Amino acid sequence: MTSENEFQLFTSLRYDPLLLESQENSRPVLNFVAPSPFYMLAYHRDRMVEAAQHFDFDEVEKRLQDGKALHEELLKRTKTEIERSGKDRAMKVYNAVILLEISVDILQLRLLFDKAANLTVEFTDVPAVPLSTLYPPSLDPPNSKVQHASSAAFKPSPLTGGALTLGPDDSLPASTSTPPPPPEWTLKLDTAPTPSSPFTLLKTTKREMYDQSRQRALPENPAGAAYREVMLYNEVNELTEGTLTSLYLFRGGRWVTPPVGVPSGEFTSKTLKDDGADEGELRKPFAGRWGHSTRSAKVGAGGQRGTSRRWALGSGYCMEEPVSIDTVQVGEGVWVSNGVRGFGYGKVVE
Template sequence: MSGDDFRIISSLRYDPALPAIVGAADFYPDPLRTPYYLLPYHQERLRSAATCFGWDKAITFLKQDLHQFAQFLDSFIPDNTKPWRLRIVMDSTGACDVEVNPTASMDPLSLLTPSQSTSQSNTWRVYIDPERIAPSALTTHKTTTRDFYTAARLRSGITSLLEQAEVLLVNPSGEIMEGSITTPYFRRRDTTRGDNKDWVTPPLSSGGNAGTTRQYALAQGFCTEQVITAADLVDGEECWLSNGVRGFIRGRIVLRGSEDPHT
């Protein structure tokens, strides 16, 4: 696998409202209280990917302390009073670029935890990809090699990142890996606690991405890991999704044939 073929990436949210809401939150994993959502996890994610691919120069760049890393990102922010979507892109030589685009304002509390008050009108349709994807380092780590994600979205009729819709990737064993742009969470009964139901997310052994909001959700006890098969999912069941730009999003499973993907 040549480093000339792809770059490692991590997408995150810059939000000037974030420091105020996490100021009293001891559990939030950013001691600097920066406007960058889960910044330590993004740095760690990039460093883990660089280590996996043996990119020594990238690893050296990513070993800088968190304050230096935040200052580096600050140089790309056009207006620090507005929210932005950042896409950190790094190649095997350690060269790092940051693509910055406007992003919609949102309730910053949605970045910290799933909220039962989330509007039903913002519920995303969640489809299941009918094809199977083989797990690899390119599914575990986020890179610019994303053709298989794009293809899965198109198979479910999702043609724009602006659509409130997601598709779940499935490995050859029929296990849910992840979403094309999100980590999914499902409510399942804990066999050790009777009828209680808890939120679970697929384990990395199923082949999905080691996402930042996934790491945060696990660390905060919002969910545990459990293998979920495509056959387990029920049409209309509620789920949660998350990513580093939008935080936590309510979702609803839509099985093939139960709804036109374009509606």
């Protein structure tokens, strides 16, 4: 019988051949091999190392030191999985008349390490999305007229012999200049706090708190309902994260994300220094005399340092800032993101 104290470290990431075309995804800070079909693999490796150090999974830490070896092992396992079950998945997609827009070559990889560093990889089909969903040009709302993204360098089509020029009354089709909107989410605020702990900060298979949150706030929906999210908050009524995603809310004229705590350790200190980041320590926030949070700038709210969240902070799209649940309003727009689906935009509902 497995002890309730036993758990595995894990992370979930995206395998998508479209990422081979992404210059951003090929940056050395995001991947060990370029180009790579894995979405921010280096960031996933980093947070698994952080968890391994915190929970004393020493063999896991050793195994993760070689990032290129990790890339090659995952690529080999993924290709084997596609070859082994490609026919079965293709038949399922055909029978479903592709209603879910599933691509047989786009997968979620769930990496699980036990304390002895044995690696298990679980594969799940995921929907296709454009690169702009994985690496958005900004966090402007999808219907915003303001666009911060710079235009890509013009590449003449070989069909025109390179002679195409635009006159003063000409324009390119909108579809070539405006990325498609991100997936739409609906978000509900949880009805009870989720206490902060190392298991809300670091990704492990101890996820009962997230299942309980979805059962409380989404009783009529299955736990795995896509594009529905529950916004978690801690003991002092500060938002921490979603059950599946990192959160970004518009406050004070800019997008902010709840601060997180990070575990102590040489590896964590180095990654924060390399990022130029200044994120919270692993210390619990506590209520002050008047019930509000009393914190230093170094105290995290209790959520996870998500991979896509780390990218958004490093790209200057948002800042860390505590967000009280008292400020959350029905109808307000919220960005969400995770390491499998990328970024999405939604509204808070009752």
